[in-house]
Amino acid sequence: MxxxxxxxxxxxxxxxxxxxxxxxxxxxxxxxxxxxxxxxxxxxxxxxxxxxxxxxxxxxxxxxxxxxxxxxxxxxxxxxxxxxxxxxxxxxxxxxxxxxxxxxxxxxxxxxxxxxxxxxxxxxxxxxxxxxxxxxxxxxxxxxxxxxxxxxxxxxxxxxxxxxxxxxxxxxxxxxxxxxxxxxxxxxxxxxxxxxxxxxxxxxxxxxxxxxxxxxxxxxxRLIPGGHVRLRFADAHTLDLAAKALGGPARDDANLTLDVPGDGGVHQLRALLDRLDDAAVDVQDLSVHTPDLDDVFFALTTERTAQR
CATH class of the missing domain: 3.40.50.300 (P-loop containing nucleotide triphosphate hydrolases)
Structure with missing residues (x-):
């Protein structure tokens, strides 16, 4: 060290x-x-x-x-x-x-x-x-x-x-x-x-x-709430199947996407894709969205600053 x-x-x-x-x-x-x-x-x-x-x-x-x-x-x-x-x-x-x-x-x-x-x-x-x-x-x-x-x-x-x-x-x-x-x-x-x-x-x-x-x-x-995995699908039918398999996450029909709350970690992604595989649903695109360091900074310091 x-x-x-x-x-x-x-x-x-x-x-x-x-x-x-x-x-x-x-x-x-x-x-x-x-x-x-x-x-x-x-x-x-x-x-x-x-x-x-x-x-x-x-x-x-x-x-x-x-x-x-x-x-x-x-x-x-x-x-x-x-x-x-x-x-x-x-x-x-x-x-x-x-x-x-x-x-x-x-x-x-x-x-x-x-x-x-x-x-x-x-x-x-x-x-x-x-x-x-x-x-x-x-x-x-x-x-x-x-x-x-x-x-x-x-x-x-x-x-x-x-x-x-x-x-x-x-x-x-x-x-x-x-x-x-x-x-x-x-x-x-x-x-x-x-x-x-x-x-x-x-x-x-x-x-x-x-x-x-x-x-x-x-x-x-990943410590801060608000992270999610965004899944994009090829068509509305596949989007419906995925939404049903995943229990109704937030969806955007216009863009054929689902937002699944989570930290985007390896274990979450593996479990998420396994559930979609079990339902025979193909994902066209996947992206992980996490809070940025500004969010981390304010979340970890604002509360203490307010108390002083």
Whole structure:
């Protein structure tokens, strides 16, 4: 595991920010932490990256004990925060060389690493221009490139695409996918639910300092009512036979479809098709409709938010 955490707690006075947080993040994966403002996402990143100390609990990050070996944790990770750490008075190349010096790379290795990262992040043409002239997307790419100078095996990305236009956001997604393909683990916090849906292998929803749900995007979507399997048939006669076999699900005669409530899981689909086979009914088309992550987010966090 890239991260294991048990019972992490953090309070500021009477305000509880994290209340017994447990996490397990697999190596070489994207783990997304979702939650409303104030849920504790950034505090979680700050604790796991050794920027602040938890009040309680234990954690191992990249094989190093969080409290016993914080220097080992810092050597193995990179952190890209919500706001760019780029020095806008320096050029892109100078920012990367500065990071190479801080990582104690020799001059030759520093130049080689700088050139490689400028190429990888499509910044070669802008390498010798002041970062102040960069667009938001270019600055975020440079920020992430600077994080990679030390070759981290685990990167914390705290809302990395905030404020970016859709094209720049998709470019960052491709960069993140490439990093994971190279074996890097990504711990992502985001308020863009589509971003988590697109990138994450597993998603955890944090609210009021506690995890309220965790799983793949598909698993989380099946937690929320409203899912159904839509069956389409070749003609009205087959539609009638199917409706009778399935006990009268919602039907649309104009489109020759039936909507059967359910989560669309493998077991449900198998049982559904078996019933139709037993009735000698052929299905022309089948599609699974589940709530999206917006529905999941609101269902899991709205009730708690209203109670606070």
């Amino acid at each position: 890239a991260i294991t955490a048990t019972g992490l707690r953090k309070s500021y006075g009477d305000h509880v920010v994290l209340d017994g947080l447990d996490l397990r993040v697999a190596r070489g994966s994207v783990f997304a932490l979702l939650g409303p403002n104030g849920a504790g996402k950034t505090t979680t990143v700050q604790i796991l990256s050794t920027l602040i100390t938890p009040d309680g609990g234990r954690a191992t990050v990249a094989g190093h004990d969080l409290l016993g070996d914080p220097a080992g944790v810092r050597a193995a990770i990179g952190v890209t925060g919500q706001f760019s750490a780029v020095d806008t008075l320096l050029t892109g190349e100078e920012n990367l060389r500065l990071m190479a010096d801080l990582a104690h790379l020799d001059r030759r290795e520093g130049r080689r690493t700088t050139a490689r990262l400028l190429e990888r992040f499509d910044l070669v043409d802008a390498a010798r221009k002041p970062a102040a002239t960069y667009s938001g997307g270019m600055r975020r790419r440079l920020d992430l490139a600077m994080t990679l100078v030390g070759g981290p095996e685990l990167i914390f990305l705290d809302e990395p695409t905030t404020g970016l236009d859709p094209r720049s956001r998709h470019t960052m997604w491709e960069v993140i996918r490439d990093l994971v393909a190279d074996g890097v683990t990504i711990f992502l916090t985001t308020q863009y639910l589509e971003e988590a849906d697109q990138l994450a292998d597993r998603i955890a929803v944090l609210d009021g300092g506690r995890l309220v749900a965790e799983g793949t995007a598909a698993e989380l979507k």
